[in-house]
Amino acid sequence: MQDRNRPIRVLVAKPGLDGHDRGAKVIARALRDAGMEVIYTGIRQSPQMITQAASQEDVDVIGLSILSGAHLEILPEIMSLMREQGMEDVIVVVGGIIPEVDRQPLKDLGISEVFGPGTSTGEIVEYIRESAKDRAGA
Amino acid sequence: MPSSDKKQWQRETLDPAVKRFPERRENFQTDSGLTIDPLYSPENLQAPGLDYDYNRDLGYPGEFPYTRGVQPNTYRGRVWTMRQYSGYGTAAETNARFRYLLDQGQTGLSIAFDLPTQIGYDSDHLLAKGEVGKVGVPICSLADMETLFEGIPMDKVSTSMTINATASLLLCFYIVAARKQGVSQDQISGTVQNDILKEYIARGTYAYPPRPSMRLVVDIFKYCAENVPKWNTISISGYHMREAGATAVQELAFTFSNAIAYVQAALDAGLKIDDFGPRLSFFFVAQNNLFEEVAKFRAARRMWARIMKDRFGAKDPRSMMLRFHTQTAGVTLTAQQTDNNLIRCTVQALSAILGGSQSLHVNSRDEALALPSEDSVQLSLRTQQILAFESGAADVVDPLGGSYYVESLTNELEAKALEYIRRIDDLGGSVAAIEQGFQVREIGDAAYQHRQEVESGDRTIVGVNRFTTEEPPIEGLMRVDEAAARTQVERLEQLRRERDDSKVKSALERLKQVAQTEENTVPAILECVENYCTLGEVCEVLRGVFGEQEGAISF
Numbered sequence: 001m002q003d004r005n006r007p008i009r010v011l012v013a014k015p016g017l018d019g020h021d022r023g024a025k026v027i028a029r030a031l032r033d034a035g036m037e038v039i040y041t042g043i044r045q046s047p048q049m050i051t052q053a054a055s056q057e058d059v060d061v062i063g064l065s066i067l068s069g070a071h072l073e074i075l076p077e078i079m080s081l082m083r084e085q086g087m088e089d090v091i092v093v094v095g096g097i098i099p100e101v102d103r104q105p106l107k108d109l110g111i112s113e114v115f116g117p118g119t120s121t122g123e124i125v126e127y128i129r130e131s132a133k134d135r136a137g138a
Numbered sequence: 139m140p141s142s143d144k145k146q147w148q149r150e151t152l153d154p155a156v157k158r159f160p161e162r163r164e165n166f167q168t169d170s171g172l173t174i175d176p177l178y179s180p181e182n183l184q185a186p187g188l189d190y191d192y193n194r195d196l197g198y199p200g201e202f203p204y205t206r207g208v209q210p211n212t213y214r215g216r217v218w219t220m221r222q223y224s225g226y227g228t229a230a231e232t233n234a235r236f237r238y239l240l241d242q243g244q245t246g247l248s249i250a251f252d253l254p255t256q257i258g259y260d261s262d263h264l265l266a267k268g269e270v271g272k273v274g275v276p277i278c279s280l281a282d283m284e285t286l287f288e289g290i291p292m293d294k295v296s297t298s299m300t301i302n303a304t305a306s307l308l309l310c311f312y313i314v315a316a317r318k319q320g321v322s323q324d325q326i327s328g329t330v331q332n333d334i335l336k337e338y339i340a341r342g343t344y345a346y347p348p349r350p351s352m353r354l355v356v357d358i359f360k361y362c363a364e365n366v367p368k369w370n371t372i373s374i375s376g377y378h379m380r381e382a383g384a385t386a387v388q389e390l391a392f393t394f395s396n397a398i399a400y401v402q403a404a405l406d407a408g409l410k411i412d413d414f415g416p417r418l419s420f421f422f423v424a425q426n427n428l429f430e431e432v433a434k435f436r437a438a439r440r441m442w443a444r445i446m447k448d449r450f451g452a453k454d455p456r457s458m459m460l461r462f463h464t465q466t467a468g469v470t471l472t473a474q475q476t477d478n479n480l481i482r483c484t485v486q487a488l489s490a491i492l493g494g495s496q497s498l499h500v501n502s503r504d505e506a507l508a509l510p511s512e513d514s515v516q517l518s519l520r521t522q523q524i525l526a527f528e529s530g531a532a533d534v535v536d537p538l539g540g541s542y543y544v545e546s547l548t549n550e551l552e553a554k555a556l557e558y559i560r561r562i563d564d565l566g567g568s569v570a571a572i573e574q575g576f577q578v579r580e581i582g583d584a585a586y587q588h589r590q591e592v593e594s595g596d597r598t599i600v601g602v603n604r605f606t607t608e609e610p611p612i613e614g615l616m617r618v619d620e621a622a623a624r625t626q627v628e629r630l631e632q633l634r635r636e637r638d639d640s641k642v643k644s645a646l647e648r649l650k651q652v653a654q655t656e657e658n659t660v661p662a663i664l665e666c667v668e669n670y671c672t673l674g675e676v677c678e679v680l681r682g683v684f685g686e687q688e689g690a691i692s693f
Contacts, residue, residue: 012693017253017269019342022382022469025582025693026589042689043342046265068253069508069618073268099508100611117473117506118602120593 008132009059013041013050015078018068023095027063030121031128047077054082054090060132063124066096071106079109091131095119144181152176168430170385172550178542188549195440195549199535203443205436205548206536207494208459213532218490219497220522221298221463225250225275226509227622228629229285232275236290238512242519247328248298248499249286250274251308256343258304258677261626270623273509274300278630278673283311284318292316297328298373298463298497303345305332306358306660307676310667313366329370329419329463332358335396335568336375339577340382342689345677348569350684354659355400356407359414361660371414372400373463375421379577381469383585386434387551389422391558392568392577394441398559399568401450411450415457424486424493425467431486432538433547435493438462441552464490465499471506475601476612479503484521491531492538498522508615575692582693630672637670645669646679653683 012028014021021043032038039057041050054062066074075094082090094106095115103114112131115124141147166174175182183190197203200210209215222239225232236247251274254266260278261270270276277283292315301308309330313323334351337344344351355372362371376384376393384392397418404414422438425431442460446452466486471479480503487500500518502510510518526532538544565571572578591597598604645666652662659680666676 017257017259017265017343018273019253019337019340020382021342022340022585026383026586028693029582029586030589038693040691040693042691044265044689068269069272070268097507099615099617120603121589122593 008036008061008128009057010036010038010061010063010128011041011050011054011057011059012038012063012065013045013053014043014065015045015047015050015074016066016068016070017044018066018070019043020067021065023067024063024065027065027095027121027124030125031063034125034129036128047074047081050078051081051085051087055085055087059090061091061093061128063128064092064094064096066094066098069097071096071098072102075106075111076109079111083110091128093124093128095124144177144179147177168386168547169425169427170387170430170551172387172430172547172554178546180542182542182546183549190545190549196539196545202447202455202458203440204459205440206539208439208461208496210535212494212535213491213526214535217526217532218495218522219246219296220244220519220526221246221248221497221499222515222519223248223250223300223465223499224515225252226273226616226618227271227275228626229275229277229282231622233286233288233290235512236286239515239519240290240295242516243523244519246296246298246497247290249300251299251301252276253343255308255673256301256304258307258345258673258681260672260674261623261630263674270626271618276623276626277308277311278626279633279670280311280314280667281629281633281670283308283315287315287319291321292319293321293325297326298331299329300331302331302334302337302343303351304673304677305330305334306354306361306663307667307673309358309366309369310660310664313664314667323366324368326366327368329373330358331375331421332372333375333396333400333421335399335572336378336392338572338687339379339392340384340581341378344687346680346684347687348572352399352403352569353407353656354680356404356409357658357660359400359404359409359417360407360658362417363409363413369417370419370461371417373419373421374400377421377423377465379581380423380425381467382581383588384581385584386425386427386430387554387558388577388580388584390434390438390441390551390555391562392581393420393422393438394445394555395559395562395568395571397442398445398449401446402567405450411446411452412454412457415446415450415452416454416459418457419496420460420462422462422464422495423467424464424490424495424498426470426482426486428485428489428492429538429541429544430547430551431489432492433544433551435462435464435490435495436536436539436544437548437552437555439494440548441555461496463497463499464493464495466490466501468501468505471501471503472599472602473506475607475609476503476506478601479506480517480521483518484525487521487525488529488531491525494536504612504615507612508617511614511616513614575690578690578692633670633672641669642666642671642675645671646675649676650679650683653680
């Protein structure tokens with residue numbers, strides 16, 4: 001059961017081989033400054049590593065950052081692993097270089113939100129706070 | 139009565155005016171946080187303690203300390219090399235893009251490799267899934283390099299390769315592909331980035347831990363000093379650290395502390411400073427703050443000349459000359475109002491020209507969203523051509539030399555960067571500082587501060603936090619064809635079927651033995667390449683001997 005008074009827990013992860021982690025780290029800091037508990041996986045994480053870390057850390061939200069264009073190959077695998085492991089209630093958001101036309105296909109996979117370049121950290125904090133609150137049933 | 143000095147002017151003329159009409163901001167600062175006075179005058183250079191000396195600190199272009207340029211006449215002989223970074227899909231598709239760029243008047247090539255190639259995995263490796271051909275071209279073997287250069291004379295074109303962990307391998311692919319065109323290794327010219335240290339600090343395409351990686355870097359220095367005399371053996375890069383959030387001061391400091399580590403490693407391996415010093419080259423960003431960037435390039439030349447002469451005792455002037463490539467700043471490209479990026483790139487490119495860069499890549503307007511379309515790349519090239527042949531900026535050496543402001547910034551950036559280098563020296567040098575996470579922390583702090591300034595509105599980004607408009611999604615973005623990855627994997631499978639397996643095995647075995655000793659690895663890698671060993675096979679051998687680097691998780 002979720003404890004409504006505990007801070008929201010977020011896993012920030014970099015799937016694939018992409019090493020550009022400025023955005024992921026800035027967002028990790030912004031979420032932490034907003035009072036959330038944040039775990040950052042580091043770069044080059046496989047789908048298995050990410051879902052395992054999310055499950056071990058019992059996070060409410062997974063934030064994935066991907067700039068290399070591999071999102072349509074990598075993200076479906078993460079989502080299907082999560083389904084297999086009964087983690088459908090964990091909120092998944094994605095940021096990075098994601099073309100507009102890929103937004104809907106990603107949402108169809110069960111990804112809650114896609115944040116493109118130029119999104120403010122304020123918007124992301126707000127979105128996560130609102131959607132994780134729903135998850136906790138508050 | 140006119141003021142007789144700056145203090146009087148400030149008291150009697152400036153202050154009363156500001157009192158009536160307050161300035162736009164309380165503090166004016168450069169992008170790197172240096173405070174900007176309202177006006178610069180001779181006092182800024184002649185203040186006690188500064189001890190400004192034209193001959194010692196600036197001198198003449200082509201002469202020590204090269205502040206004003208490494209060539210006596212800079213662009214009056216030949217303008218900079220226009221070198222647009224490109225690569226995607228397959229070797230055949232990239233070959234077509236290269237030929238197009240050369241047809242359009244580009245004067246050098248710059249290869250973007252995909253991530254599996256940069257990290258040492260073949261296109262059919264599990265970890266390569268989704269990444270093949272995406273951010274660059276996949277090159278898994280000599281056969282791919284031969285295709286990449288089909289119809290491009292390798293004795294005529296100079297080629298820059300953004301390749302680090304696998305640099306020696308890609309250089310060997312290039313050497314052997316050239317040989318197959320009848321071009322010997324002493325005729326080819328170009329650059330391998332080969333700057334592994336900044337990969338641990340930013341960018342992240344490392345494979346092995348830092349210390350064995352340093353040996354691979356020095357192996358290239360050694361091999362090229364003896365065999366590939368026209369090759370730039372490294373491009374020590376501030377670009378990616380700055381893109382990750384570093385300030386201009388940090389860009390200078392971390393680049394040169396990495397450079398110091400490479401030079402020291404080569405000296406420790408028994409090389410002589412003037413045997414490899416002239417082939418060291420550099421890579422910086424051209425960011426938004428026009429004058430700070432020009433000052434940065436000038437400070438960089440002076441710093442490097444003094445580091446090589448005073449710290450390492452170089453005697454050959456060519457060892458002291460800082461030659462560098464520049465690229466405009468990817469992080470400043472906005473997804474909103476993308477045509478604005480053309481203007482940003484133009485201002486940034488101008489700073490590189492005013493700063494005396496030897497070669498330049500201008501980013502494209504659509505790159506916040508995708509790889510650039512062919513039209514966008516053509517505009518980037520045209521930007522360079524307009525600057526070169528219409529603006530007049532290329533007709534005089536160091537046009538901003540003597541500007542009180544630019545000279546003051548040059549001095550200040552140098553002093554602050556030297557202070558940082560001393561801190562890194564105290565930590566045990568760049569490699570030790572990297573192992574302690576020093577640079578990553580410093581850059582992370584600067585990146586976060588920058589972000590907060592944008593969000594508070596303290597820092598304006600046109601079209602993002604001011605002057606915004608509603609706009610439809612942009613059309614005509616480049617998309618890498620998914621079939622490219624399948625074609626690449628089929629090519630690789632065909633290669634594995636057709637080559638001589640026993641030769642492959644013995645070449646890989648020989649490489650393993652060499653890697654375990656202190657012998658130069660390059661000849662053994664060449665032998666692997668000649669026998670069509672794949673990139674993944676070679677790197678697997680080296681991972682086995684050297685181990686793998688783990689990523690950092692602090693933020």
